[in-house]
Amino acid sequence: MTLSLKELTAEADRCVACGLCLPHCPTYRKTGSEADSPRGRIQLIRAVSQDILPNSARFKEHIDLCLSCRSCESACPNSVSYGTLVDTTRALYIKKESLWLTVAKPFIRHRALSYICTWPLWLLSKAKLLGALKRIVPAAKLLPAISKPIAWKALYPATKPKHGAVSLFLGCATNAFDNQTLSASIYVLNALGYDVHVPTAQTCCGSIARQAGDAVEADALLAKNGASFDRTMPILSTASGCGAGLQDYLTTHQVQDISTFLINCDWSVAEITPLQQRIFVQDPCSLRNGLKAQKAVYDLLKKIPTADIQALPGNGQCCGGAGAYSITQPEMANTLRDDKLTAMQSNQVSILATSNIGCSLHITKGLENAGMDIDVLHPVQIIAKQMGFRA
Incomplete structure (x- = not known):
């Protein structure tokens, strides 16, 4: 959850500055700068939240360089919620509307729009013209391989004796660039006896917006997902980033990584x-x-x-x-x-x-x-x- 300013300061105060997080922080390993370590960032967050230091460009740079990998949380003896601290700090102090996010936002919000736009990219790749597009439009170099877009059904019934039902979270990037993993997930779940529901109104998990400091947009996406999924069945995510974001913020539903769910299934029927x-x-x-x-x-x-x-x-x-x-x-x-x-x-x-x-x-x-x-x-x-x- 996103903290209030008072809660932010209180959580930052729980850091005892022991330094056990330092060797686990990727950015600290690379820069050697205390300001790019979890301990250093927490000290900066505390100082800015109490108006001891200004919310300057330099402060933003150190927070922006954080990956939110949360390796420090696993090492922290005091269980400081570093991920929540950084999410809240970005919402309060770092929020920015970059060009790429402005362009991407409609596609992130609306799965149908993303579906429509991936078709020409797939056709270009099939015609071996995607390379030419990347030479003409430099930003296109960031595009990965495109799978043929899939129009998902609302329900994929089990092919074996039924054991239950689950919901599948599509995700924006996974749906656009790795729908073969989603198809494979449905195949395995059906083979193990599970009906797979794919709610048509689902949207992005909100993690990209939250990382950019746009808590309002992230919460709106979460609310839409909350209304789209049935609370009586687990939501399975094939992307751990989406799964972690949903588990942290969509607390009204049961969210699991698909591997965690599958490992507890009955595999005696599988060949x-x-x-x-x-x-x-x-x-x-x-x-x-x-x-x-x-x-x-x-x-x-x-x-x-x-x-x-x-x-x-x-x-x-x-x-x-x-x-x-x-x-x-x-x-x-x-x-x-x-x-x-x-x-x-x-x-x-x-x-x-x-x-x-x-x-x-x-x-x-x-x-x-x-x-x-x-x-x-x-x-x-x-x-x-x-x-x-x-x-």
Whole structure:
């Protein structure tokens, strides 16, 4: 939740400045600046909230550089709610309407508009003209590969004896750029005996707006989602960033990462083809520090016979994706991503599993720039393929 000014100061006062968070902070590791550490940022937040320091451009720079990865929360002995502190600070002091957010907002709000606009991009990619568009329009270089847009049904009934019903959260980026993971999720859930509901009125989770300091827009999107989803069934998210945002702020509903839900299903009805390959897993910060559900991904992938499941070295550090961070802070985002690329290269990774669309897009773009041929897939898509799913 977003705090009041008084609550913000009180929460900041709970930090005892012990410094145990410092080695866990990605930006502090890179800059070595106390002002770019959780402890330093909390001191700055406290000082600005009490009018000891001004809300200056320099203050904004240090807050903007924060990834909101929340690794510091996992290390904090006093359980300071750092994520809530930064969300509130951005809403109170950092709010800005950037050009990219102004342009993107209608597409984030309205899924139908996004659906309409992805069609020409997909057709350009099929005609191998997307490269020409990227040369003509520099901003188009940020576009990832586009899957054929899907008009979702409201209900996908179970193909096995029914065990229950769930709702699937589409997300704005996942729906536009990774609808194959959503299709794979429906396939697996149906095969395990679950009806899958896809509410037509659902919208963005609000995390991108909240990261930009627009709490009003974020709360409006949350309210729309709250009215769209049935409270009697769990909301499953394939993007851990969306799942963490919904779990933190949409408290009226039960929200779960899809891997967490699947690991507790009855798999006796599933036929899974063996896969004699090593799969490395990248832990998104939102899954590790927000949902605290990274173990479920490994347990899920271990259901694939003969597959060797390994954690990507350096999983404790953010990849730099972090929602819109790769757009707003490209230098730091790319520096952090380089560490992931180095880890993948040194470990001869051929398949990387990640549970967050932001991580997937950011890492895939880095691999493309580096000329590295590595499949980056959602864990559900990997197991779905071994169960017979074909994109």
